[in-house]
Amino acid sequence: MPRVEPIPSQRHLFEVPADVAYLDAAAWSPLPRAVRAAGEAGILVKSQPWTFPRTAIPALAERTRTGAARLIGAGVDDVAIVGSVSHAMATAARNLAPAPGGRLLRVADEFPSLRYAFDRLAEAHDLVVEEVARPADGDWTAALLEAIRRPAAKPLAVATLTPLHWTDGGRIDLDRLAPAVRDTGAALVIDATQAVGAMPVDVARWRPDFLAFPTYKWALGPYGVAFLYAAPGRQDGVPIEEHTGNRSPVAGARRYDRGELNDPVALSMAAAGLDLIAGWGVSAVAARLRDLTDRLAEGVAGLGLAVAPEPLRAGHVLGARLPGGLPGNLVDRLQEANVFVSERSGALRLSPHVWADAEDVARCVGALGHVLGRGAGDRTDAQG
Template sequence: MTTAGLLPCQRPLFEVPQGVSYLDAAAWTPLPIAVRRAGEAGILAKARPWEHCRADFPAWTERARAGAAHLIGASADDIAIVGSVSHAMATAAAHLAPEPGSRILRVADEFPSLCLPFDRLAGDRGLTVDVVPRPGDGDWTAALLAAIHRPGAAPVSVATLTPSHWTDGAAIDLDRLVPALRTAGAALVIDATQAVGAMPVEIARWQPDYLAFPTYKWTLGPYGVAFLYVAPWRRDGRPLEEHGGNRPSASGARRFDRGELHDPVSLAMAATGLELVGGWGSAAIQARLRALTEQLSERCAALGIAVSEPPRRVGHVLGLRAAGGLPPDLVERLSARRVFVSERSGALRISPHVWADEDDIEHCAQALRDCLSDRSG
């Protein structure tokens, strides 16, 4: 599959030079030039506050909120602006009150922010944390369905899930899981960090109780900004931070907004990145990235590297594994060849975004071939 006819490569909008194959969007992304300039303008406003009207800053906040809402098919009133996904998950855990003796369901090797607050919740309320082990066939969805319906098990009261496993892009099909969870009466908390901006995410399809994502990965923004979707039936709780802007009279999910909200630097950057991604469209981004990861998957198969095939993986992340494991210094050796990727839980995680093109994929494949040949020789 080629990228012909798909969303064009957006490299001119970034400062990624030719010869650098930066394929680590799942870790963090370079800033588009427009996002960097938005941040610089915000810094100037803080540096020379007498030249800038503070009353202008909330407009950036609401642009960011609207941009986040657009990407998940929600309204601005559904979105709280928080400082991180861990902030969002702590908020969700603080407002859930599952029945003692029930289960919290999650997958193995999950990211800490999706574990720790719910482990605390389990301890406080006498719950069992049911951790589904990594399936040998790579089918997380089937393994989770089996866990939900396991005979004799306590009922599932909370499921903390993601659309794909963060370590290697293995797909977790929420479309198939949600009906079973709703039948069980479980609350659904989604960490969409590795999804929003790279693949379609629709609140109407999944109807989660909570869904969160940050801006520093796929939505091309800064650190320190994240968004929390809060379902209408979950908006009566007390926020983690209380301030003048999130009193009980605050509209919708704004009840859970962070303090020091109207940051002229980070919110301007976040809004600019979200609007870029929203303009391209998540479906178009996913199609382009899938073409690139499929191109690399074909090259890796010839090198004897195991790669999950769709639909067992999402289109924007490729997790590479090899019998006996990959060389422990492979990330560093690739970096020396100007190929930038990550290792996560024994998988080489490769994650292009819209600045990447076919030449980057070929550069990566050649570097992998060279590094593995050097080790075998």
């Protein structure tokens, strides 16, 4: 495939000061100026509703739906607008009816929104929940393939997967896993929270039964707006919420739309963020983020932290560990130096987005070295 040129830093489109290294997009992103402006315009609509035709808001909802569909390679009729990924996952679980006695497969330490609704589904249908343990070699894909194909195992009924592990960016290769799940006849549900907007996502290639993502992380939008893709064969189910907007004759995935959909604030912001991502091109965004995380990986490895090999990590989230564990106050100490990151399940999680640049990388590595009391040449044994 031809090399995709990365986009340059888009810091000028954000309100991120030059002395702030915000590397926590996997938690939530700052709003671009254009998204903030769209929200402020939406507030004016609600504060002075007589100045704006209410009939224009359904068109805004469809613009937002179209933007979401475009980012995942879906048809616009295949996407519902919901309030959160947990809402989406509850809807998906409600509309699966697996045969009793099979397996529900997922990775260990999965995010709660991809566990709770499916724990309930497993209990209702007598499914065994199989959590694939974190592999010692970091190869989630191989470990999942082994679990899917394990001889003499109970039949696979449902697989709930993500393109990367949310705690540290460990790669979960759905290009290889999705066909393996489909070959068993199991249902495939994908939580793309940590993917859409930062890496290519293609429902036509993965062919999930359901896929969901929000806007408040990589899609540069607000809280309270998320999307549920439902495959054509999964669009005649029962929504979580019942209202006039998702009842017959509404067809397609719109039957799963949330109530109080026509919010001029949230929809305007979500549409603006989705438009920005589409304008840059997801592949170009992904190329930029891979460059940044590769630089971060080199820098933190020079301080003695362990990172996964490049083929086993996503391009936009980097997890780094210390053999003896991270200091308990590490994140707070880094914040004192205006470096903003997260710790998740023992990993320092670094997640830049399009505002980040080489100076942020240098600031992060320098602050981390200072807190840990070591320079780039003071490596310790980072095996394990």
